[in-house]
Amino acid sequence: MVQRSVGCDVLVIGGGIAGCMAAIRAAEMGARTVLASKGPVGRSGSSVVAAGTYLYYSPEEDLQGYLRDACRIGHFLDDQEMEEEVIRECHQRRLDMDKWGVEWDKEGADFVRKPGLGMTTMRNCYFHGGRQMMSVLRGEVERQGATILDRLMVTDLLTSDGQHPTRGRVVGAVGFGARDGRFYVFEAKATVLASGDWGIGELHPGDNTGDGQAAAMRAGAQMRNMDQLGFSVAPSAFPSMPGLHPLTGHGAHFLNRLGERFMAGYHPELMERAPRAVLAQSMAREIKDGRGPVYMDCRHLSREDLERLARILPHTFKAFQRLGIDLARDLVEYMPVLYGNGPSGGVRVGKDCRTTVEGLFCAGGASDRMYAGVPGLTGASVQGWKAGGTAFHYAAGQATLPLDQRQVMDLEKVIHQPLGRVEGPAPKEVYCQVRDIVKEKIGVLKDGERLAQGAEALDRLRREVVPYLRAEDYHGLMRTHEVRNIVELGELVARASLERKESRYFNYREDYPQRDDVNWLKWVIAQTEGHEARIWTEDIPLLRVKP
Amino acid sequence: MTVTVDKARCTGCTVCVQSCPSDVLRMKASKAHVAYPESCTDCFTCELDCTREALKVVPGTILARRNDKRKTIEEVFLWHTTA
Ligand SMILES: Cc1cc2nc3c(=O)[nH]c(=O)nc-3n(C[C@H](O)[C@H](O)[C@H](O)COP(=O)(O)OP(=O)(O)OC[C@H]3O[C@@H](n4cnc5c(N)ncnc54)[C@H](O)[C@@H]3O)c2cc1C
Ligand code: SF4
Numbered sequence: 001m002v003q004r005s006v007g008c009d010v011l012v013i014g015g016g017i018a019g020c021m022a023a024i025r026a027a028e029m030g031a032r033t034v035l036a037s038k039g040p041v042g043r044s045g046s047s048v049v050a051a052g053t054y055l056y057y058s059p060e061e062d063l064q065g066y067l068r069d070a071c072r073i074g075h076f077l078d079d080q081e082m083e084e085e086v087i088r089e090c091h092q093r094r095l096d097m098d099k100w101g102v103e104w105d106k107e108g109a110d111f112v113r114k115p116g117l118g119m120t121t122m123r124n125c126y127f128h129g130g131r132q133m134m135s136v137l138r139g140e141v142e143r144q145g146a147t148i149l150d151r152l153m154v155t156d157l158l159t160s161d162g163q164h165p166t167r168g169r170v171v172g173a174v175g176f177g178a179r180d181g182r183f184y185v186f187e188a189k190a191t192v193l194a195s196g197d198w199g200i201g202e203l204h205p206g207d208n209t210g211d212g213q214a215a216a217m218r219a220g221a222q223m224r225n226m227d228q229l230g231f232s233v234a235p236s237a238f239p240s241m242p243g244l245h246p247l248t249g250h251g252a253h254f255l256n257r258l259g260e261r262f263m264a265g266y267h268p269e270l271m272e273r274a275p276r277a278v279l280a281q282s283m284a285r286e287i288k289d290g291r292g293p294v295y296m297d298c299r300h301l302s303r304e305d306l307e308r309l310a311r312i313l314p315h316t317f318k319a320f321q322r323l324g325i326d327l328a329r330d331l332v333e334y335m336p337v338l339y340g341n342g343p344s345g346g347v348r349v350g351k352d353c354r355t356t357v358e359g360l361f362c363a364g365g366a367s368d369r370m371y372a373g374v375p376g377l378t379g380a381s382v383q384g385w386k387a388g389g390t391a392f393h394y395a396a397g398q399a400t401l402p403l404d405q406r407q408v409m410d411l412e413k414v415i416h417q418p419l420g421r422v423e424g425p426a427p428k429e430v431y432c433q434v435r436d437i438v439k440e441k442i443g444v445l446k447d448g449e450r451l452a453q454g455a456e457a458l459d460r461l462r463r464e465v466v467p468y469l470r471a472e473d474y475h476g477l478m479r480t481h482e483v484r485n486i487v488e489l490g491e492l493v494a495r496a497s498l499e500r501k502e503s504r505y506f507n508y509r510e511d512y513p514q515r516d517d518v519n520w521l522k523w524v525i526a527q528t529e530g531h532e533a534r535i536w537t538e539d540i541p542l543l544r545v546k547p
Numbered sequence: 548m549t550v551t552v553d554k555a556r557c558t559g560c561t562v563c564v565q566s567c568p569s570d571v572l573r574m575k576a577s578k579a580h581v582a583y584p585e586s587c588t589d590c591f592t593c594e595l596d597c598t599r600e601a602l603k604v605v606p607g608t609i610l611a612r613r614n615d616k617r618k619t620i621e622e623v624f625l626w627h628t629t630a
């Protein structure tokens with residue numbers, strides 16, 4: 001297979017908001033920057049389907065109040081120093097995006113501000129959908145002179161010692177063209193992972209299969225909060241529908257079969273604006289206890305509010321129309337849906353976006369999202385910008401190291417093997433299995449016994465099925481590598497979830513239903529040792545706010 | 548199938564083929580073509596990007612996939628011992 005070698009100072013992997021911000025920043029500072037993305041830059045990941053809300057803090061507001069709100073939403077799983085920095089800096093990122101041309105919803109000169117899920121002090125502002133925002137960001141990446149490589153799936157990281165896990169540093173990556181199968185070798189002084197979160201279908205973009213997280217894990221990077229598998233709620237007829245923050249922010253209600261606003265029993269203070277984790281768990285409980293189906297009710301919203309919602313959620317409203325649903329007239333059936341580990345969990349990073357492996361930086365959904373209580377775009381924009389800057393400075397002090405040619409050859413073999421197989425399971429078959437295991441054995445309401453069964457089933461898939469996956473063409477080749485990553489991380493999620501013996505945030509354990517702030521203000525950390533993951537816990541430093 | 552192309556309206560501009568996040572669409576005989584329907588996630592990106600209103604997404608792939616007749620886990624494991 002034809003090989004293409006690409007040399008650069010900073011390699012950014014993933015073309016969502018975090019990757020674009022990182023590439024803009026690194027290129028603007030003068031780094032030779034390459035942005036490689038599996039889905040097209042600006043048209044992929046969670047960013048392009050995002051529901052038009054951006055949490056925004058302006059300097060005259062109450063910083064301490066924002067921080068308290070965010071920590072409460074994330075059940076104190078956050079790194080509070082990082083959370084504070086994200087809240088402080090989002091103002092500047094919003095100003096930049098304004099300057100570049102992102103359209104915001106305003107009344108006169110003022111931004112429309114409303115609280116989102118779980119917020120008492122914090123306020124969102126609104127923009128006109130992820131597509132408009134991401135077109136602008138892609139334009140800015142091009143203007144700053146970064147090289148864009150679309151439809152390029154990165155599969156693994158290259159290391160200075162040629163080992164996985166490494167004791168050295170990351171020196172680039174390998175991947176292939178998702179349309180032509182061409183093998184790519186990247187030699188980079190610094191590598192920024194911005195490849196989004198891990199998940200499997202439903203309210204989760206199809207291209208975010210945790211590829212970067214899995215590659216980082218194989219290379220030996222520590223992972224944090226992997227016990228936090230996100231669930232959300234969405235229409236049963238359209239589980240991938242974005243818009244929960246804006247819909248509940250404008251006053252949508254949830255009703256059970258008996259017509260009761262059941263959230264009164266779970267979160268009397270915020271009701272339907274309860275944090276996402278509480279909403280998903282409450283809805284699952286209502287259905288499990290026989291009070292389903294549950295519905296969203298927007299019939300009482302004003303015409304102006306419905307019109308604004310249609311502006312900030314263009315694709316949601318198009319879908320409603322297509323399904324024959326008129327929010328002014330109809331109830332919409334809802335259910336809990338998988339949301340991936342976007343809300344928290346991923347590659348461990350410090351405040352400056354360094355991972356625990358030298359030469360590797362990480363931002364946005366791929367990272368451990370130590371700002372769990374702050375919505376995703378805000379955190380990803382701040383972190384992406386920061387990662388681009390840190391990577392630039394790191395690269396400036398590094399020479400390009402010679403690659404370990406044996407590692408390059410081995411990884412190329414791994415990439416193309418599934419094409420050569422004439423028999424073996426198709427990726428779709430395994431994908432369906434994993435999705436069912438994740439929903440039935442991990443699920444919204446977890447339980448030790450089911451988690452252990454899930455972990456074992458995924459472990460068997462990893463050992464006995466994944467090595468035999470078969471691809472019929474390059475599109476199928478991409479799917480086989482995605483399925484491998486989905487399985488590896490799914491198993492880690494199950495094992496990490498088992499580790500926590502209490503209920504916190506998205507890890508709700510029916511066998512340990514109480515939150516235990518005495519013994520469990522802890523992070524669950526994981527790292528590859530040999531061929532297996534070692535899992536342990538660490539105390540969370542509570543530097544700003546205490547429960 | 549959840550995405551359909553109205554070939555009479557499609558001008559073959561390739562915008563949707565460039566923008567689909569999951570690489571579902573390709574060109575065939577100078578028109579957009581739904582090459583990998585199973586990879587579609589109902590994200591609407593293609594429909595919103597097409598200026599000719601030639602694409603139509605009807606949410607449903609994810610639901611259809613959930614109800615697919617699937618192999619049992621044993622069948623998936625058994626493929627190599629029975630082959
Ligand atoms: C439906 C939905 C609605 C949301 N709405 C909002 C909202 O209104 N407000 C808000 O603040 N947050 C929202 N979020 C969360 C928010 O969108 C994300 O947190 C944020 O977009 C993450 O950005 P990112 O750049 O880190 O990752 P993403 O935008 O997910 O981008 C990941 C990128 O990596 C690429 N990639 C993946 N694998 C590879 C690989 N192997 N090689 C190369 N590239 C790869 C992908 O193609 C993609 O370009 C929403 C999320 C969803 C799913
Ligand atoms: S964007 Fe519309 S007109 Fe252009 S190729 Fe696609 S379907 Fe045809």
Ligand code: SF4
Pocket residue numbers: 550566567568569570571572586587588589590591592593594604
């Ligand atoms: S709806 Fe989304 S995933 Fe499906 S074909 Fe259109 S752009 Fe691709």
